[in-house]
Amino acid sequence: MNYYLGIDFGGTEIKIGIIDENGSIVTKDKYTTDTTKSGAEIVAHIADCAQELIGKSGIPKSAIKGAGIGSPGLLDPEKGLLKVVTNVPQLNGINFAEGIGRHLGFPAFLDNDVNAMTLGEFFFGAGKGFKHVIGLTLGTGVGGGIILDGKLYRGTSFTAGEIGHLSIDSNGLYCPCGNYGCLERYIGKDGIVTRFKAYQGKGIETGINDYLDNGEITPKAIAMAAANGDKLSVEVLTETGKILGIALASLTNVLNPEIFVIGGGIANAGDLILEPARHELIKRAYTIPAQAVKVVPAALKNDAGIVGSASIAVAKLVR
Ligand SMILES: [Zn+2]
Numbered sequence: 001m002n003y004y005l006g007i008d009f010g011g012t013e014i015k016i017g018i019i020d021e022n023g024s025i026v027t028k029d030k031y032t033t034d035t036t037k038s039g040a041e042i043v044a045h046i047a048d049c050a051q052e053l054i055g056k057s058g059i060p061k062s063a064i065k066g067a068g069i070g071s072p073g074l075l076d077p078e079k080g081l082l083k084v085v086t087n088v089p090q091l092n093g094i095n096f097a098e099g100i101g102r103h104l105g106f107p108a109f110l111d112n113d114v115n116a117m118t119l120g121e122f123f124f125g126a127g128k129g130f131k132h133v134i135g136l137t138l139g140t141g142v143g144g145g146i147i148l149d150g151k152l153y154r155g156t157s158f159t160a161g162e163i164g165h166l167s168i169d170s171n172g173l174y175c176p177c178g179n180y181g182c183l184e185r186y187i188g189k190d191g192i193v194t195r196f197k198a199y200q201g202k203g204i205e206t207g208i209n210d211y212l213d214n215g216e217i218t219p220k221a222i223a224m225a226a227a228n229g230d231k232l233s234v235e236v237l238t239e240t241g242k243i244l245g246i247a248l249a250s251l252t253n254v255l256n257p258e259i260f261v262i263g264g265g266i267a268n269a270g271d272l273i274l275e276p277a278r279h280e281l282i283k284r285a286y287t288i289p290a291q292a293v294k295v296v297p298a299a300l301k302n303d304a305g306i307v308g309s310a311s312i313a314v315a316k317l318v319r
Contacts, residue, residue, distance in 0.1 A: 003059055004317075005050055005067035006310030007100070008113070011087040016050050017306035018057055018064065021318075023124025027057045028306055035087070039094040047103030067108040068312030069096055070116030070305065077158055080110040111312045113305070114161060115152055117298070118145025119315050120308030121261045125299035132257040135298070136163055137264035138244075138273075142184040148255070152315060164188065166247050186243045192219045192266065196236045206232035223269035234272065241273040245280025252285040252293050263298030270297055 001020055008015040012035060017028030031049045033042055054061060074083040080097025101108030111119075118127070118135030127133035127147070135145040144163030146153040154160050164184030165177050172181025173191075185191050196217055200206065207230055211221040226233035248260055262274060278295045285293075300307050 001063065003064045004310040004313045005054070005064055005104075005108075006306040006308070006313075007046060007050065007067060007069040007108075008116070008305030008309045009046070009069055009071040009096075010113075010305075011072065011085065014046060014049065015305050016046075016053050017303075017310065018053065018059060019124075019307055019310045021314075023120075023307055023311075025303055025306060026059065027053060028303075029053055033088060035090075037090075039090040039092075040099070042088070042091060043094060043096065043099035044103060047100050050100070050104060061105065064106055066106050066313035066317050067100065067104060068116065068309045068314070068316075069100060069108060069110045070113040070309035070312060071096065071110060072113050075110055075112060075158070077109070077111045077115075077154065080108070082110070107313070107317070109312045109316045111152075112143075113308070114143035115145040115154070116308035116312055117143075117263055117300075117304050118147060118161075118261070118308070119152060119311035120300050120304055121263070121298055122147050122150075123311050123314055124307055125304075126261045126296045127259055130258045132255070133259050133261060134163075134251060134255065134257045135261045135263065136244075136267075138187060138262065138266040139264040140189045142188050143264075146255070163247060163251070166250060168243065168246050183243070183247045187240050187266070189219055189266070192222065192236060192240055193217050195239065196222055196232070199232060199236065204232040204235055206230055208233060219266045219269075223266070223272065226269060226272050237269050237272040238276045240266075241276030242280045244273065245277035246284065248277055248281045248293075248295065249284035249290070252281060252289045256289045257293055259294045259296060261296055261298050263300070263304055267297055 012033045014031045018026045073085045082096045085091040097108045097110040121127040122133045133147040137143040142164030144161040165182045167181045169181030173185040175182035211225040222233045
């Protein structure tokens, strides 16, 4: 049996795990980055944590074929280089993959966290067995990863997949990316909460107060309320799904994918969002590609980060 190491680097929190060749997690743990340390020290620390985890697992190091590192921010996956890490700027310009790989003694590969999630679902999750897979993560932001003909599509400058910045309204809300009407402004965390608040007190009943997170309206609270039939919450999630469906329809017309795999916190609302998204997709996209494409929730859930990161190595070394 071959094994792969997954390093899910989240700026300050790092999750590390080992998966077997079937994508099952053998062992995992969580670590914290000391952001007062230099870039080189942080690289060494991550490698030490991984080394310790490997030691405790009892798996011979020779059976671990490689490591995949999933990271947010701008990066160069071919060189393994971090370019802009917002919260840990001392890592900017650091060759993360080479540094960690050198400490560990086996090859390491870097890619962004949404590509990692998409690869994880492609090899071991809801996208298994499909060739043309588009992964979306719905959270604070909206990210995308595109697999065409079984290969991750990165584009000329490795920035492909910015599905959150598809324009859905030419005169829409301003987006910090510089554009107007980006998808993310409507179905990212803030977009959902802002729409909910705008509709509150305008005639549709809501008992959202029973579900608040520390007194705050969050997509999670809205999803919980909706699951219990809260009318306004259902309305807002239905609208969220419809807006998602507008973007999926465009992607369907352009790329003719087999499956959309939707992950991230907000996707936990499941069919409350996905059903209106499917409906809108069918309504808007050309019939043939619309009938060919599935819209399904991500399967890997809490393990998506580790399995996805390890899948970066699987993609490089196995397929
Ligand atoms: Zn934007």
